[in-house]
Every structure is written in structure tokens, then in C-alpha cells.
Amino acid sequence: MSYISLSDTDKREMLERAGAASPEDFFQGIPEDFRLGRTLDVPDGLTEPELLVFMENLASKSDYGRCLSFLGAGAYRHVIPTVVETLSSRGEFLTPYTPYQPEVSQGTLQVIFEYQTLICQLTGMDIANASLYDGASAAAEAVLMASRVNGRPKILLPRSLHPHYRRVIETYTRNTDLELLEAGYGDDGRLDLRDLESKIDDRTTAVLIQSPNYFGVVEDLEAVSGLAHARKALTVAVAAEAVSLGLLEAPGRLGADIAAGEGQSFGLPLGFGGPYLGFLGCSRDFLRQLPGRLAGMTDDAEGRRGFVLTLSTREQHIRREKATSNICTNQAWCALRAAIFLETMGHDGLRELAAQNIHKARYALETLSAIPGVGPRFSGRAFNEFVLRLPKSWEAVDKGLRSRNILAGVGLEKDFPELKDCLLVNVTEAHSRADIDRLASSLREVLR
Amino acid sequence: MKREPLIFEVSDKGKRAFRLPKLDVPSGKDAWQGYPLRESIEGFPQVSEIEVVRHYTRLSQWNHAVDIGFYPLGSCTMKYNPKVNERAAALPGFSGVHPQAPGEYAQGCLEVIKRTEELLGEITGMDAFTLQPAAGAHGELVGMMLIRAALADRGDPRRLVLIPDSAHGTNPSSAHLCGYRVREIKSDDSGRVDMADLEKAMTPEVAALMVTNPNTLGVFETNIKKIAAVVHSRGGFLYMDGANMNALCGICRPGEMDVDVIHLNLHKTFSTPHGGGGPGAGPVGVKKALEAYLPGPAVARREGRLVLVEDRPKSIGRVSGFYGNFLVVVKALAYILALGAEGLKEMSEVAVLNANYIRKSLEGLYHLKYRTPTLHECVFSDKLQKEHGVSNLDIAKRLIDYGVHPPTMSFPLIVPGALMIEPTETEPRRELDVFIEAMRSIAREAKESPELLKSAPHVSPVRRLNETAAARNPVLRWIGEGKEPSRG
Numbered sequence: 001m002s003y004i005s006l007s008d009t010d011k012r013e014m015l016e017r018a019g020a021a022s023p024e025d026f027f028q029g030i031p032e033d034f035r036l037g038r039t040l041d042v043p044d045g046l047t048e049p050e051l052l053v054f055m056e057n058l059a060s061k062s063d064y065g066r067c068l069s070f071l072g073a074g075a076y077r078h079v080i081p082t083v084v085e086t087l088s089s090r091g092e093f094l095t096p097y098t099p100y101q102p103e104v105s106q107g108t109l110q111v112i113f114e115y116q117t118l119i120c121q122l123t124g125m126d127i128a129n130a131s132l133y134d135g136a137s138a139a140a141e142a143v144l145m146a147s148r149v150n151g152r153p154k155i156l157l158p159r160s161l162h163p164h165y166r167r168v169i170e171t172y173t174r175n176t177d178l179e180l181l182e183a184g185y186g187d188d189g190r191l192d193l194r195d196l197e198s199k200i201d202d203r204t205t206a207v208l209i210q211s212p213n214y215f216g217v218v219e220d221l222e223a224v225s226g227l228a229h230a231r232k233a234l235t236v237a238v239a240a241e242a243v244s245l246g247l248l249e250a251p252g253r254l255g256a257d258i259a260a261g262e263g264q265s266f267g268l269p270l271g272f273g274g275p276y277l278g279f280l281g282c283s284r285d286f287l288r289q290l291p292g293r294l295a296g297m298t299d300d301a302e303g304r305r306g307f308v309l310t311l312s313t314r315e316q317h318i319r320r321e322k323a324t325s326n327i328c329t330n331q332a333w334c335a336l337r338a339a340i341f342l343e344t345m346g347h348d349g350l351r352e353l354a355a356q357n358i359h360k361a362r363y364a365l366e367t368l369s370a371i372p373g374v375g376p377r378f379s380g381r382a383f384n385e386f387v388l389r390l391p392k393s394w395e396a397v398d399k400g401l402r403s404r405n406i407l408a409g410v411g412l413e414k415d416f417p418e419l420k421d422c423l424l425v426n427v428t429e430a431h432s433r434a435d436i437d438r439l440a441s442s443l444r445e446v447l448r
Numbered sequence: 449m450k451r452e453p454l455i456f457e458v459s460d461k462g463k464r465a466f467r468l469p470k471l472d473v474p475s476g477k478d479a480w481q482g483y484p485l486r487e488s489i490e491g492f493p494q495v496s497e498i499e500v501v502r503h504y505t506r507l508s509q510w511n512h513a514v515d516i517g518f519y520p521l522g523s524c525t526m527k528y529n530p531k532v533n534e535r536a537a538a539l540p541g542f543s544g545v546h547p548q549a550p551g552e553y554a555q556g557c558l559e560v561i562k563r564t565e566e567l568l569g570e571i572t573g574m575d576a577f578t579l580q581p582a583a584g585a586h587g588e589l590v591g592m593m594l595i596r597a598a599l600a601d602r603g604d605p606r607r608l609v610l611i612p613d614s615a616h617g618t619n620p621s622s623a624h625l626c627g628y629r630v631r632e633i634k635s636d637d638s639g640r641v642d643m644a645d646l647e648k649a650m651t652p653e654v655a656a657l658m659v660t661n662p663n664t665l666g667v668f669e670t671n672i673k674k675i676a677a678v679v680h681s682r683g684g685f686l687y688m689d690g691a692n693m694n695a696l697c698g699i700c701r702p703g704e705m706d707v708d709v710i711h712l713n714l715h716k717t718f719s720t721p722h723g724g725g726g727p728g729a730g731p732v733g734v735k736k737a738l739e740a741y742l743p744g745p746a747v748a749r750r751e752g753r754l755v756l757v758e759d760r761p762k763s764i765g766r767v768s769g770f771y772g773n774f775l776v777v778v779k780a781l782a783y784i785l786a787l788g789a790e791g792l793k794e795m796s797e798v799a800v801l802n803a804n805y806i807r808k809s810l811e812g813l814y815h816l817k818y819r820t821p822t823l824h825e826c827v828f829s830d831k832l833q834k835e836h837g838v839s840n841l842d843i844a845k846r847l848i849d850y851g852v853h854p855p856t857m858s859f860p861l862i863v864p865g866a867l868m869i870e871p872t873e874t875e876p877r878r879e880l881d882v883f884i885e886a887m888r889s890i891a892r893e894a895k896e897s898p899e900l901l902k903s904a905p906h907v908s909p910v911r912r913l914n915e916t917a918a919a920r921n922p923v924l925r926w927i928g929e930g931k932e933p934s935r936g
Contacts (some may be wrong), residue, residue, distance in 0.1 A: 001786040003528050003719075004798050009800070014877065017802040023797035025520040026804055027699055029668045029821055035706040041570050042696075043789025048532045055782060059541025062556035064549045079467045091515030092508035095529050098725035099511075100857075102915075103908040104848050107511035108724035111504075114455055117925040121491050127924045133582035133724070136769035154895045164769050171743075171765035175596060175605075175627030201902025202549040218483060248726035262769065271537075272557040273547030273770025274582065275727035287922070293725065298918035301903070305451060310918040316585070316621035317859070321630045326621035329583035329715065329730075340528055342457050344500050345464045347492040356471055358483075360935055363473035381482045410548050433472040 001047050068435055069407040070428020072385045073160050073214070074135065074240045075273065076265045078353070079342045079430060084267040088337045097294075098332070102308040103300075108332065109307035112295035115339040121236075122245040122342075123259035124252025125281030129292035131314035131335040132278030132327060136165045136260025141291050141325055142236045142260040143208065143282060148289045148324070149234060152205035153177055156196065156233075160185045160213035162240050163415040178205070189217035189378025189387065197227050206234040206258075211251075212244055216361070216385025216423065217378055225255025234258060234385050241265060242279070243428075244383045246354035258282045267341030268334055277334040288314060291325030356429040357384035364427040364436045371444050377422050385426045387412065387419065392447060394421045400446030408438060452506050455493045456926045465497040480826050482717045491928060506523050510909045511724070512853045518879040520806075522825045522856035523616065523664055523867025524717035525694050530786065533719070542778050547770035557774065558754035561747045562783045565731075571784075571792065572710055573703020574733030578688050578742045579901040584691060587711030587730025588622035588658070593764045594734060594741045595656045596626055596710060597778045601762070606684075607654035614665060614860040619689060620766045628655060635862055639665040639818035641675055644735050650682050658719070659696035660689040661705070662696070664860040664868070666803065666822035676706035685709060685738075693717040693871065694750035695824035698793025701734075729776040740883035742788060795904055798873035799824045802880060806869055809884045813891040817863045830865035833894040840865040843890055849887035908912075 006014070020026060027035075046054060069077070088094070092107060099105030099112075111415040113128045119128035129422035132138040142156055155173075157166060159182050173180065185195040189208060198206065211219035215374045225235040239261035251259045263277035264270075272387035282290055288311075295308035317325040344354060361384045369375045375392025376382075390397055394411045416422075427436060495503075512519065519526035528790045534894060537543060541556045551558060565577040592609070599605045609623040612633045620630040629648055635640040650657070661669045669675065676686045679703045688707040691751035695704075702710050714720050715728035722728070734742065740762040748757050788793060800823045807826040808815075813829035830840040844854030844867070856868040871880055893900050907912065 001530075001799070002791050002794060003530060003786075003874045004794060005874060005879075006798060006801075008579065009797075010877040014801055014805045018801065020801075020804065020806045023801055026797075026800045026821070026823065029670050029823075030700050031670060034673065035700050036698060036704075040789040040792060042567060042784065042789040042792060046730055046784075047789045051532060051782055051786050054534065054785065055536040055778075056541075058556045058559055059539035060556065061559060062541040062545050062549075062554050063544045064538050064553040067553065069546055069549070070581040071546045073548050075547050077546070083465070083504075087501065087504040087508075089534065090505070090508045092513045092535075093504075094513045094721045094723055095514035096511045096724045097519065097521055097524055097526055097722045097853075101512075101844065101848065101854050102846065102913045103905050103910055104512035104853060105510075105724075106511065106909050107507035108894075110452065110454070110507055110510075111724075113925070117454075117456065118492070120925045121489050133586060133727075133773075134769045137582070141533060162769075164766055165767040168769065171593070171767055173624075174764070175593070175625075195643050221484070223931040246489065247483075247485060249486045250489075253486070253801060254484065256810070268544045269543040269775075272545045272549075272554060272774040273544050273772070274768065275773040275776055276769065282822055294922075297923040298914045300913050304910055306913045308915050308918045310912050310915065310922060310924075313919075315617075317617040319621075320617045321624035323617070323621045323624075324619050326585045327583070328585045328618050329713075329722075329728040330726040330877060331723075332725030332727075333721070334727060336724065338501065343493050343495060343503075344497070345488055346463070346465055346494045348462075348494065349464060349466050349468070350489065350492070352468055356468060359471055359475045359479065360473055362476055362479065366476075386485075399809075399871035407546075407553070409551065429468060434934050436473070 017235055019253055067407045068438060070409050070425045070427060070439060073410040073424050074164060074262065076241055076269060076426060076428055077269055077430045078243065078265050078428055080267050084337055084340045085342055087340050093336055094333065099309060102306065104305060109295050111336050111339055113307050116295060118339060119279050119281050122250065123281045124250025124273045124285035126342045127257050127287060128279060129290055129294055131331040131333060132280055132292055134274060134276040134278045136168035137327050138260040138278030138280045139165045139238045140169045142258045143169055143173060143317055144290060146206035146234045146236055146258060147178055150205055152203050154179045154181055154204045154208045156181050156199055156204060157182050158183050158191045158213065159207060160191065160215055161210050162214045188380035189215045190219050190380050191224060193227065200227055200231045200233055202231060204231055204233040206236050208236040208238060208374035210238040210240060212383035215378055215387045216382045217221055217380035218248060218383055221251055221254035221256060224398065229255060236260065241383060243354050243357060246350035263338045266338035268337055275331055275334050277331050277338055289324055290314065292327050294305050294329060327431045335399055353429060360426040360429060361386060364425065367436060367440045368443060371447060384428055385424055388425050389423050390421045394423055397446050401442055404442045407441050408439060451727045454926050455495060455503055456491060457493055458499055459493040459843055460496055463496050463812050464493045465495055465500050469793045471543060491868050517851060518875060518883050520869045520871050520883060521857050522870040524689055524856065525870060527602050527719050527872035527873055528874035529719055529721040530783065533782040534857060537775040537778040537781045543775060544904050551754065555754055558747050558780055560781055561771065564777050567784050568712060568731055574710060575736045576739040576742060577733045578776050579729065579731045580743045580768045581732055582768055583620055583726060584711060584713040584730040585616045585618040586767065587732045588618055589625055590708040590732045590743060590767055591687050591711050592623055593624040594738045597741045597764050598738055599655055606653055608654045610649050610654055610657040612659060613660065614663050614862050616664065616689065616691065623658065638820045639667045640669055640671065643671060646675060646678055650678050650684065653684055654684045656685040656687045658687040658689060660691060662692045662823045665818055665827050666825035667820045670703040678700050691716060692824060695795045695796055699790065699796055709738060711809060714776055714780040719783040720776045720779040727773045727776055751786060752874055771831030780833055795873045802871040802875055804883060806871055810887055815886060825868060825870035827863050827868045829863050830869060835863065836894050836898045837895040838898045842901040842904065843867060846890050846901045847886055847906035848908050852883050852886050858929035
């Protein structure tokens, strides 16, 4: 299938106008010695029906859809209201470029402005940018930003941080002078405050704290920021499950200076990991250090309100190597979906969504814990995920559950050797009571 | 035109646009004990469903988009985004698969990744690809990290990266983020890399040259193999920014130009929609010598199945939470498969034809700083119009009145007052002619009635916006009526 719009006459006449006998003439500047000289080894083109058959066949090879899944760990299955799909698939939202020409991009720009506002409201931050790639890169950008703010050389990461986030932070900071230190967790699954305190000093740029943490446990952000601030270090609050912000106190009100996270839960499908949505907000004091695009309000020549991309002197296209980040293309369309999702859920809907997640996870934990030998690994309060301790090897249990078409969770031993035979179970509003009961009865059978 | 309120301005307590099913589990005693709860989300909207639908439908109508009309942004490759690709990406076997699913449960997804890597390898002549980078700049960062890791393995990561003065701003920014200082390489009179300057600058301190080919003027770097030889002879790597790959598919391959690392922009060359600024995807391809350093996990074929290989001791590590913008990759794969080998070549041929048609049609009316033949784009400037006090910004804003999106402005930096035009292969001739006619009229207007241009646009939803005021006094969020907006 060709998407080219020229007729044979068009081609002939246009070649003539351009002073060429054939398209070949345009490529004369490319030396012969590395011209391809053959046809690419790519299959013949497909028509739309053929392409759909091919893609449907490929998609059907993913057995995941046949399973009852409790996988979470950084990506969550939530309800997506129909209007999110309907509105975001409009060509006027899907097919424009970055809104560099504001007079013909007011739609995208106002959406970004609303998105920035929604993120500020949820996180309690003064300002938020127009999006970053995903939660992990947002956490990494937050770390780099903190080090630009106070220039100190050490950053404290909790052991209970999402291991992928840690690895992305490691990659991003490898070629800087930043040193990464780790603070452990206690029996409640929360950051060990004593360990943290012993590791913070005057050379600490920031303490990063994920809440709910990788184990699903809600952290004491206030206590952590208190310790950080006592040494004039910053607090970076990270949320991998942003629905929690609907019910839990905003990080900004608990002392966080920078808030970053993953917005996938706001209307984005699981999509085998992307595209997702990195969000980043901060205190207005750090505005000049904030990476990424920003939409701002202004007036037009007739005094009407309008929106533009602004403060681009922070960005690579103006500042080149002195920019706050190299980011250019971001996740604008994902931010649009998040804005539609959040405005559709609304104040009461988002709170109820968060509440249902807590209730369902609680019910699941209690039901599963009734099985002999099974119980919570941590005593702390969970949002919609928890670590379950098993009386048998996780591999054997996983195998048994898989044979019953259940993916019960993410085994933790690979990333946390100390959590042998523990798994991370996620339950959201999208799981019914019957789903949870099926998991419990199947686990009971497998353990028998 | 009617002002569209912010959603917060139409919000009122008690309105709902969505309801969840009733909770089907017991909520439990003391359910909230021990949680740091918030009382409310201050200012958060409460609207009905029709209000959301009208709000976004009206806002959408204030955008220009590829689906509406010509979008000749140079270096951005705003081609048509086939609708069937959206349908493919929405298939539950792709969109519904959890990224933590064991590889055995995600064979379809892994096959999308593997096949796309292989096809991109064939199109570019590179040995291995990673699809983890989420955008072009992300790919640049990864590419430079690979080079740094390989050099560090040799014992010295070196200190400098060379970048032509015509390069995109992300190049120096990505090199900097990778711990390098940047030295600019001059362009010669033809707009290409100045070989003498390169010879002089290419010292043993230099880790890499980052070159865009065809460069941002649309000019092919004819000396690319000589450039590679200079860089390689002093132990450096050649990085190619593949943003302009739309000119080369089926014609020649970066791998055969002795390029060591390349990033592609799937949202440019391979037609995935730009979405108002993203998401894109920035795959990175490398030669064998750099393969071991690619981000993990990698997808490999083992006994007829696809597996995720995590154990990669030399890898630079992860750069994305999971596998990058996977659903974007699905759309790009669909585009490649729809076009096939012949279609890919025709894509580049017609992209170049359309650009040269525009160039020939506007030569003489607008100044062309570099007369060198160009491929998929051409860069005019406002030099002739400046004589009448008209700038490229005025020309751009006036184009909006003609229903055409302006070209890329003021870039590359080596052309003052640049207007960079890239039509892509999918535009109908009629649209090209409308644009050409508009540009001709504007050239006339610049002489006869420059004021008309300076006050443009006249027919857009808003008139020219005050960007200076926006930056001087930043209002970056809605606060509430009667309250002081947030000031930066």
C-alpha cells in the first residue's frame, strides 16, 4: 500500500518543473560506491486487509490476554472511560506537531496548561512540566534537577525503589559526579529512618522517596522530608502509581520539593510498557532548573487569553549544551489522555477510584492470608499492591498458577535476594471479587 | 471566536462524568487507619460527560494537524499517519499486554520488537538495534552513552564531541548529558561539514562526531566516507543523527557509509503520529563492535521462541521503565510492512521530488543561502523580505491566514531568518501548489503591504500571542478566579 498522492501526470510535470528527468537525478550527490544497488530485503507491501490479518495473527501470539493477571509493579490495569479513547483519537489531537506556532495550536496548548494544573493539584507542587518519557526517566530527571539546584554530590535512594527506576537513574547519572547511596527498609516495608538519618549529611543533594513504594507500602513522607531538610537536602517524591494521589496527602504538603512519577494509570493502556507518561513538578523556586516543555498563559494582540510554550531558554533548541535536559519530543498525547481521564473522573471519581483500590487490595490480602503459611511480608499500609510471603518456592507456585491461567504477581527474589519466595501482588478496581477469590482458591490448591 | 473556558472554570460541586461500579468487597473496619489522607484535591474539576466532550472537541478544532492540511515543518517529517496503524496498535494482544508479563506470555509483542529491529537493520545497514529510547533525543543520549562505554573499555572515554554548526540543538545537549564538552565544526560554502576544520579538530581527545545526513539543509554529506575515515583514524566514532532518513530509504544505507551508531525517529520517517509533541520513538542502531553495550533487556530468538535476555554485562543499562514506546513501534512496523521494499524507495524518491518541486517554484522569490542541490527539504531565508522590514516570523504568521502551517523557523542556525520546508512524500500536488501560491502572494505582499504581514495572523482563533510577556511573568497553571496566579 502506497500513501503517495501523486498521479503519473503529477510526477511527470513536477519532475519537469524541478528540472529532472527522473527521481534518480536528485540523488546524484550520493557517491556510487555506497549506493544500495539492489532492492531492500523487505517483504512486498501489504494492503490494509492483509496488514490487519498479519497484525492480528501477531497479536494473537501474546497469551497474556488468556490469563487472570495480578501483575503491577509499575504498570497498572485501570478502567479507561470511553471518552478518553473517543476524544484522544481525534486527528486534530493525534496528528499535530509540537505547538511551536501557538496561533494554530491553541487546542494542544490549552490542554497542556490544564494538564500542568491537574498535576500541580494532585502533587501539591507549584509548577509542573508538559511531560517526560515515563516514570523512570522522570525520576532520573528529578535527580539531575536536584543536583543542579544545590550542587551537592550524593543522592540517597531507597532500597524499596522500583528496580527499573533505580537502573534508569544509574544510567542517567553514570557520566556525572553524582554518587548513589542506598537506604534500607524496615519490617513495615517503609524506609528505615534510622538508616536514612545515618547516611544523610551536608553533601547529600536529595533523598528520593517512592510512595507507595515498590512493595506497595505507603511511606511517611513527612518524616523523610524532615530528615532531609534538617541537612538542607531536597526531598524528591516519586509515585509509580499515581492513582494513589487521589486519596493520599499531596507530597507537596508533606515536604516534598520535587514530585515525579508515572501517569500511565491515568487513561493509558498497559501497551507492553509504553507509551507512558512521566510527570514532574516542583517548587516555583526551581523553575529555571525544570527540564522539559512548559505551556504558559498570555494575551494575544487583541487582549484575548491564549497559551504559548514558554521559558524555552531552559531547553535544548535555544541553550544547546547548556540546557536543563536534552528532551525535545515528549509524551504530549499521553498527557492529553491523562487530562481527559482526570477531568472525566473528576474530584469525587478519582477519590473513589483510589479508595476502591485500597479496599480491593485489602480484601485480597486478607483472603490470601487466610491460606496456611501465606501472609503479608510487611506490616505497613498498602495502597493497591502488597508483598505476599509463600510457604513454598515461588517458582513452583508460579508454575502451578500459570497452569491455571493465573499470573499472580511479580516474583521479588531476582531484584531482592532477601525476599525469597515473596511476590508482589497488584489488585485494582478492575479486579472483581470473583477474580480475587479465584486467585485465593487456586493458590490454596497449588499449595496443598 | 468564542473563548473556550478552562475546565476548572466550568466545574461545580457534585457534577460527575463517570461512575465506577459499586464496590463488591467489604470495605473493612478502620479502613483508613494509618494512611496519610488528604481532605480534598483543591481545585480539581467536577464536570459532566457532555462538558468534557464539548470542551475537547472545541479545543481540537483550534489545532492545525496533518489530518487537516499541509504541515511543511522542516526536519519534522509531518507525513500522513495511516489510520490502520492506530487500529493495529489498539489490538488487545499489543495494547493489553502487561510489561511485566513473562516472555512466554508476550510472544506477539516480542515478535513486533524483533521484526522491527531486523527491518530497521536492513533499511539502515546496521547490525543491531534497540527500541528502548522513547524519542530522538533519548536515542542520541543512548548512542553517545554506547560510544562512551566502548571508549571507557579501551581505557579512556575521551572528553570532546564534535558537532557541525548546522546540527539540531539536541545533539550538543545529549553529548553534554553524556559528560562531553562540545566543539562546533564549521560548515563549508556548500553547507557541508568543512573537511579542513574537521581535520584540525579531530584530535585524540575526541570521542565522536555527530553528523546529520542529509544535514539540516537537506544537503547530502557527500564526503561521509572520508569523514568517517578521519574520525576512525584517530580512534573516534561516527554518530549519525537519522532524523532525515526519509530521504534515503532504499537509496543508500548509513551502515555502508561507515557510520558506527545511528538513531532513527519512528515518528518522522516511519509515520507514527506526532500527537502534539509526542510520543515518538528513537531506536538506536549500531555496528557489531557496539552491540554488547546496548540497553537491556534485549530480545533474542532461541529455539523458535523469543526470549528476553537480561544478562548483558557490558550494557549501559536501562533507559526506559520497560521497553520504550512499544505501541509506537507497532505503528511503525505497520507502515514498513504496508510500503514494502518498493514502497520505501518510492517514499524517499517522492519526498525528494516534492521538496525539489517546491524549491524550484520558490527560487528567486526567497533567498537560498546555499545553492547546493538538496534532497527531502530546502531552507530559504527572509533576506529578500528583510529589505521591506519583513521577517521570517511575519511570513510564518501570514501563512496561517492562507490555511497553511508555517515551515520550521530560524533553524538551522547557519541560515539567518531561516524558513525550512519539508513537504514529505504523502502530500498531494494540489496542497503543494496552494502552499507555493501562498508563498508567492506573501512575497508580493512583503513588498506592497508589509503591514499586513506584521499584523498577521488575521483569521486564526487568536491573533499573534505575546510570548515575551508569557516568559517574563510566567503563569503556568490555573489557580482560581480572584487569586494571584502562580508566578515563577
